[in-house]
Amino acid sequence: MAKKENALDLAKLIDKGVRVKLSGGREVEGVLKGYDQLLNLVLDETIEYARDKDDMLKTIDETRPMGLVVCRGTAVMMVSPTAGTEELAQNPFAAEAE
Template identity: 60%
Template sequence: MADKDRDREKKRKESILDLTKYIDKPIRVKFQGGREASGILKGFDPLLNLVLDGTTEYMRDADDPYKLTDETRHLGLVVCRGTSVVLICPADNMEAIANPFVQQEA
């Protein structure tokens, strides 16, 4: 009976996402509401709360909150709340691709 409880507790503590291979590497994070930031991943927990160092926020267009501008803002050391994280991706070898669902202008 004690083994079942121990196994159940171990499963509960495991996170769906294992970010250990990205520790001390640059990542890019998108948040609910359209904000985006990149920085060096220093730590995380099972709730996906993230600690980023050397963080840069990508500023959004005032007219279109989901469109990014070339303007950035340096934030430094940041703790990101996991409930607002929508996407995490490595910053190295990342490139933008065209949206296949939007008709391209000729």
């Protein structure tokens, strides 16, 4: 029987930067220090991205430092490495206006 692999192996991200989206729309970014099988995460040097007052699901450039944070696994929606990612200026999948 083949070993089941996760789409994202968190062990490879220890001591590296990650961005975490939490239920309710909050987003934080920090250095992953630890995790467990329930996806509880420990982040250090964490910053939280402020949300847009008009659209609470969008973040803005304003941040606040949070330091050492424990994210409960039940609230974690997405974990992504910060290295090798960049924001696109335009959605490549949006239909072009003619």
